Amino acid sequence: xxxFAVIMAGGVGKRFWPQSRRVTPKQLLPIAGDESMLRxxxxxxxxxxxxxxxxxxxNSDQEEAIRLECPELPEDNILIEPEGKxxxxxxxxxxxxxxxxxxxxxxxxxxxxxxIKDVKSFADYMQQGIKIADxxxxxxxxxxxxxxxxxxxxxxxxxxxxxxxxxxxxxxxFAEKPDVKTAQLFLDSGDFLWNSGMFVWRVDSxxxxxxxxxxxxxxxxxxxxxxxxxSVWNSVLTVEWATLRSISIDYGIMEKAQNVFVVRVDFxxxxxxxxxxxxxxxxxxxxxxxxxxxxxxQDSENNLxxxxxxxxxLVGIDDLVVIDTKDALLIIPRGQTERxxxxxxxxxxxxxxxxx
Numbered sequence: 001x002x003x004f005a006v007i008m009a010g011g012v013g014k015r016f017w018p019q020s021r022r023v024t025p026k027q028l029l030p031i032a033g034d035e036s037m038l039r040x041x042x043x044x045x046x047x048x049x050x051x052x053x054x055x056x057x058x059n060s061d062q063e064e065a066i067r068l069e070c071p072e073l074p075e076d077n078i079l080i081e082p083e084g085k086x087x088x089x090x091x092x093x094x095x096x097x098x099x100x101x102x103x104x105x106x107x108x109x110x111x112x113x114x115x116i117k118d119v120k121s122f123a124d125y126m127q128q129g130i131k132i133a134d135x136x137x138x139x140x141x142x143x144x145x146x147x148x149x150x151x152x153x154x155x156x157x158x159x160x161x162x163x164x165x166x167x168x169x170x171x172x173x174f175a176e177k178p179d180v181k182t183a184q185l186f187l188d189s190g191d192f193l194w195n196s197g198m199f200v201w202r203v204d205s206x207x208x209x210x211x212x213x214x215x216x217x218x219x220x221x222x223x224x225x226x227x228x229x230x231s232v233w234n235s236v237l238t239v240e241w242a243t244l245r246s247i248s249i250d251y252g253i254m255e256k257a258q259n260v261f262v263v264r265v266d267f268x269x270x271x272x273x274x275x276x277x278x279x280x281x282x283x284x285x286x287x288x289x290x291x292x293x294x295x296x297x298q299d300s301e302n303n304l305x306x307x308x309x310x311x312x313x314l315v316g317i318d319d320l321v322v323i324d325t326k327d328a329l330l331i332i333p334r335g336q337t338e339r340x341x342x343x344x345x346x347x348x349x350x351x352x353x354x355x356x
Contacts (some may be wrong), residue, residue, distance in 0.1 A: 003105070004054075004101075008091075009110050014340065032115040052074055056070065057090045100205060147347070155194060157279065213253050274337040299315060321333070321334055
């Protein structure tokens with residue numbers, strides 16, 4: 001049995017503008033530490049599988065940078081989507097390629113931009129997921145024990161344990177991102193976990209699920225599969241991909257399937273979804289300020305400041321996020337950084353490509 005790890009790295013990280021751009025998105029930036037989030041993800045996965053069995057799905061804008069960031073991965077392990085179609089088609093594409101290499105393989109799916117500090121604990125939980133995926137032929141996801149009533153995460157409700165000695169449960173339901181009141185109810189109930197967006201399954205199990213729940217997408221994937229290794233690969237991929245509808249793996253398969261299990265993981269996890277999350281996770285000074293670059297704080301508290309090439313000074317300022325880059329400056333109150341995505345969306349509508 002071989003284990004292939006698939007890293008989803010096609011996002012543009014709009015909430016991390018102005019650092020995150022189309023060519024250098026969030027996952028290629030050292031937002032959570034000294035290395036890029038993609039580099040940290042690859043290194044984490046090298047604890048459970050060989051680099052030759054780590055695949056990255058991305059787009060043509062990011063291909064060159066990703067190849068430079070991950071030189072140890074084989075050239076044909078970087079998969080290029082013709083265009084973004086959400087997670088289900090991307091996962092389906094990886095599945096048919098892995099099946100071509102090893103029909104008995106187990107496949108894991110991991111976002112490129114998550115921060116997990118305890119690498120050993122991560123590897124231990126993954127091995128439990130791999131084991132249950134192989135033995136039960138089920139679809140396995142990983143649910144993080146919630147520490148607060150977060151509204152930025154989806155949730156997984158679980159019920160019976162599969163084995164009293166293991167933190168593995170049958171999934172009862174998936175819940176979308178809740179409001180604060182509902183999130184608190186989830187937390188109080190004790191049977192909800194944060195949906196981490198990480199998955200493990202046998203490659204034949206997920207392909208069977210595509211055939212059952214997303215047959216029209218499977219028809220296209222099957223045509224693409226038949227072209228693997230042939231001269232018509234690129235043209236078939238482009239033509240078939242254009243017909244696919246955009247749908248997430250959660251909506252398309254996980255919420256419909258019956259044989260779904262969740263591994264209850266209890267490690268520090270952050271999907272680093274906004275600049276507020278960066279402030280939360282990075283080391284702070286005595287006034288709870290976080291900084292990178294040449295930054296001076298005077299009578300200022302609870303700020304996040306990234307300075308690029310010049311000194312940035314805050315005097316008598318609290319609760320701000322200041323991100324300075326060579327061509328743009330972002331200033332926004334902490335607690336409102338989710339709105340950065342709206343700003344970038346407006347750039348797209350105005351065709352201000354130099355800012356993207």
